[in-house]
Amino acid sequence: MDNSFFNSVQEYFGKSSTEPGQYSSLALAYIGDGVFDLIIRTIILDLGNGKVNDFHRMASNIVKAPSQAKIIRSVFDELTEEEMAVYKRGRNTKSATSAKNSSITDYRVATGFEALTGYLYLSNRLNRALEIIKLGMERAGFLPLHKYRQQHKKNISKSVKDGK
Secondary structure (H helix, E strand, C coil): CCCHHHHHHHHHHCCCCCCHHHCCHHHHHHHHHHHHHHHHHHHHHCCCCCCHHHHHHHHHHHHCHHHHHHHHHCCHHHCCHHHHHHHHHHHHCCCCCCCCCCCHHHHHHHHHHHHHHHHHHHCCCHHHHHHHHHHHHHHHCCCCHHHHHHHHHHHHHHHHHCCC
């Protein structure tokens, strides 16, 4: 048991009889998106106090589809057969929404990543999701986050000065 949050939610609100593999890929991506967002927000907040707007900008830059695609592509060689199958199922699912600020390819790859994250979370394997995310963030250049934060702050400052 490595999902104390998940277990607490189930304890207080009831456990679903649906197995993780029975959810649609888009349902898995829906919960996976929230889980990934919470992980990134937690990491960012753990860096120390700061401006909430800076936190938001930094998190938004990491949780966007192109960044998620970069993270998952960097760890394909680390995924088990089961994980790759869940990822591919999510990636290949037709979505009612479309990519807004990314290519359709990155959007679909990110959907696969979110589906895998959701599947691992609902399977009570959050630690495995964290391993994949950490390794992917390291390989994709998002970690160590304090260095990424410094670079991102420079980019924010430059955008403000440039009037963007």
